[in-house]
Amino acid sequence: MCDSHDLIPLDTLGNHGLTSVDEVLTALTNGSVEPEVDLDDEPLWGKAMASPEREYWVARGREEIKSLEDLNVFVLIPCTDVPCGQRPLKGKLVCKRKCNDAGNIVHYKVRYVTKGYTQRYGVDYNKTTAPTVHLESFHVLLHVAVTLDWDLRQFDIKTAFLHGVLPEEETMYMEQPEGFEEKGKEDWVMKLMKSIYGMKQASRIWNRTFNAAIVNWGFERLACEWCVYRRQSPTGTIIFVVHVDDILVTASSPSEIECFKVELTSKWEISDLGEPKYTLGIGITCDRSRRTILLSQTALIDCVVEEFGQSAAHVVDTPMVASLQLQQPDTSLPMPPDIVSWASRTPYRSLIGSLMYIAVATCPDISYAIGHLSAFCNCY
Numbered sequence: 001m002c003d004s005h006d007l008i009p010l011d012t013l014g015n016h017g018l019t020s021v022d023e024v025l026t027a028l029t030n031g032s033v034e035p036e037v038d039l040d041d042e043p044l045w046g047k048a049m050a051s052p053e054r055e056y057w058v059a060r061g062r063e064e065i066k067s068l069e070d071l072n073v074f075v076l077i078p079c080t081d082v083p084c085g086q087r088p089l090k091g092k093l094v095c096k097r098k099c100n101d102a103g104n105i106v107h108y109k110v111r112y113v114t115k116g117y118t119q120r121y122g123v124d125y126n127k128t129t130a131p132t133v134h135l136e137s138f139h140v141l142l143h144v145a146v147t148l149d150w151d152l153r154q155f156d157i158k159t160a161f162l163h164g165v166l167p168e169e170e171t172m173y174m175e176q177p178e179g180f181e182e183k184g185k186e187d188w189v190m191k192l193m194k195s196i197y198g199m200k201q202a203s204r205i206w207n208r209t210f211n212a213a214i215v216n217w218g219f220e221r222l223a224c225e226w227c228v229y230r231r232q233s234p235t236g237t238i239i240f241v242v243h244v245d246d247i248l249v250t251a252s253s254p255s256e257i258e259c260f261k262v263e264l265t266s267k268w269e270i271s272d273l274g275e276p277k278y279t280l281g282i283g284i285t286c287d288r289s290r291r292t293i294l295l296s297q298t299a300l301i302d303c304v305v306e307e308f309g310q311s312a313a314h315v316v317d318t319p320m321v322a323s324l325q326l327q328q329p330d331t332s333l334p335m336p337p338d339i340v341s342w343a344s345r346t347p348y349r350s351l352i353g354s355l356m357y358i359a360v361a362t363c364p365d366i367s368y369a370i371g372h373l374s375a376f377c378n379c380y
Contacts, residue, residue: 007076028340048095053108057095060110064093068112071162074174074190076182081191085123088189089114091198097121099268099299100278112177113198124172133227133243135360138280139295141228141241145250146286146293152250153257154276157210160271164195164205172199203244210242217263246279282361304354308347320369329379331359348380 240249
């Protein structure tokens, strides 16, 4: 990133009169401002800058802006060149801590995202749908790998959405990130040549870009599952599932996977994560000698238990009260005030949704209970 850019924290520490990263770091070092520990996995930029991890966030923020420049995501144009009827979107820096299956922080990530909720249908975008992998397909891939004793590998495509080329009819404009304005062009705007995180159509555009490259390499996308690809060749068979930018691949020989890796790196920058240990919030433990694979969601389950105040709950043999009979209430009768008050502060639907993902991914033993309780989301 060029030295002329100076990172200014967004909506942070303004009450202290601090306007640059250097001033913030100096203030935190000399003790005039106390750092605040934020346990949220997605802290606001302001809180991130005031935390003991501030230097990690600053480094990742600079890295993000540099990646936008290196990937030619945008070109700067004068505001007067923005077509009539178009308006530049605003953006913000978003922070996220990435954890492993044990809940330990392994990576800090910062994205400059657009405020996509201000996009207008028919002006800024048309279609937004994009496929995602079914967990059943994820399970089947793992089953095939462990049963046939095939190699398993995990790849991650870095800054995937920044590779999706915007169609001409969906050209968009965006304000420069606050504090990163190019000198002499502070009032210019970014004409986006590629999709960017936060756009309503970003996932769709990236999926189309990815699919075009994969098909060109001889892969066949399953008609019944658009996130599963297969390639049969004289040298072997390779199958993979993709969830946005995460790829889980298995093949009949290591050379097939290495060939696929070369193809990926010819188009995008990737991370080779080796044998999969954690993906989609699911921990993976593979024992090839015994032909077994173990899936777990320890970290997610612990988070759900804590979030919904069940840390003191006791263990039971069955996940539901035996012979429990539930009935829909008579909606013609008024609901008692105490029940209305209780329902307004009880996150029942959120809990059911969290448990549904756990049931489908790794804990089918709670499926009946969750299915039964989900029938009462409008009258819990």
